[in-house]
Amino acid sequence: MSVDFGDGPLRAPVGEPTAQPTPTRRPWRCLGIDVGGTKIAAGLLDEGGRFEELEILPTRRGDGGANLTTLRDLIRAAPAGLSAIGVSVRTLLDPAGALRDPRGVLGWRGVNLARELSVDGAEVTVSRDVECGAVAEVQYGAGRGMSDALYVTIGTGISHCLVKCGVPLSGAHGAASSGQAPPARCTRRHCEAQSVEQICSGPALASEHAGGEAQDASDVITAAEAGEPRAVEIISHAGWHLGAYLATLMLTLDPEIVVIGGGLGTHASTYRERAIGVARRLGFAGLLGEVPIVPASLGDGSAWIGAAHIAATRLVDSAESRATRRNRVLRPGPSEESR
Ligand SMILES: [Zn+2]
Numbered sequence: 001m002s003v004d005f006g007d008g009p010l011r012a013p014v015g016e017p018t019a020q021p022t023p024t025r026r027p028w029r030c031l032g033i034d035v036g037g038t039k040i041a042a043g044l045l046d047e048g049g050r051f052e053e054l055e056i057l058p059t060r061r062g063d064g065g066a067n068l069t070t071l072r073d074l075i076r077a078a079p080a081g082l083s084a085i086g087v088s089v090r091t092l093l094d095p096a097g098a099l100r101d102p103r104g105v106l107g108w109r110g111v112n113l114a115r116e117l118s119v120d121g122a123e124v125t126v127s128r129d130v131e132c133g134a135v136a137e138v139q140y141g142a143g144r145g146m147s148d149a150l151y152v153t154i155g156t157g158i159s160h161c162l163v164k165c166g167v168p169l170s171g172a173h174g175a176a177s178s179g180q181a182p183p184a185r186c187t188r189r190h191c192e193a194q195s196v197e198q199i200c201s202g203p204a205l206a207s208e209h210a211g212g213e214a215q216d217a218s219d220v221i222t223a224a225e226a227g228e229p230r231a232v233e234i235i236s237h238a239g240w241h242l243g244a245y246l247a248t249l250m251l252t253l254d255p256e257i258v259v260i261g262g263g264l265g266t267h268a269s270t271y272r273e274r275a276i277g278v279a280r281r282l283g284f285a286g287l288l289g290e291v292p293i294v295p296a297s298l299g300d301g302s303a304w305i306g307a308a309h310i311a312a313t314r315l316v317d318s319a320e321s322r323a324t325r326r327n328r329v330l331r332p333g334p335s336e337e338s339r
Helices: 064-077 113-122 129-140 196-200 204-211 218-225 229-253 263-267 269-282 285-290 299-330
Strands: 029-035 039-046 053-058 084-089 123-130 148-154 160-164 168-169 257-261 293-294
Touching: 029 064, 029 129, 039 064, 039 299, 053 064, 053 299, 064 113, 064 263, 084 129, 084 299, 113 123, 113 148, 123 129, 123 196, 123 299, 129 148, 129 160, 129 257, 129 299, 148 263, 160 196, 168 229, 196 204, 204 218, 204 229, 204 263, 218 229, 218 269, 229 257, 229 269, 257 263, 263 269, 263 285, 269 293, 269 299
Parallel strands: 029 084, 084 123, 148 257, 257 293
Antiparallel strands: 029 039, 039 053, 148 160, 160 168
């Protein structure tokens, strides 16, 4: 694979101390890769907003070497002339860029993925999945055109991200997106979960319904929609907590729109509508009552689309800041006579 940064020569000609225009860029085209818990998906995104999924491969649980090989193979198989590569991962990164991967799902604990993948000369940007999904929905999906959009993902985990003027805000420690927030106090007896995620995620719903550890919430959702009393109670209770979480986020962050993504958030409309109803009742008055709360529209591809977009943004910002720096250095100062 060849990497083409397409931003023209940035070195200023010697002896010409005048401000230079920003070099004309060629339109970018980036590869996005989403590394999820069960699958690794890759696709292309170009500057015109066109995206195309290329391939989906299985994630090897806990096998970091095999997962790294999969990513390298996807990069090598990508079309030539890419501007940059963005990778979405479902874990926090430490300040030096190493993945935390606390449960060892990817086998990449402590691995600096950008450095590992940059060996072939590619510009690689690694971002957290919720930030990628949020950016994709704001740029190309349900939140398009909004300058303050809150993205909330509900699936295997719960997390959120505010995108302000196109930039995902992750906070000083990356913890601003975490669904580990303590739950609001409800009226149910014996509700002692420590986090919103422990009540509202897919595995939490599935485990409560199954009476033991389970991952897939589709059974409890189907049963609730068919009116099974226990399933209805589980969805009603978790939906209340999800609504309280949404209300808290909206009153804190005051977004223009809320986009709800993730497998459960997008497809389990009964659960999502229960949460939206509670959020509107608990938290909203006046202006906030009009804030649209809508399902995500990009589906499973949002993470790799967002990863590619973030990589492109970094590339463009970097080229523009290099040009600005060069102009600042070359701009002539006041002459000796004028001082
Ligand atoms: Zn509760």
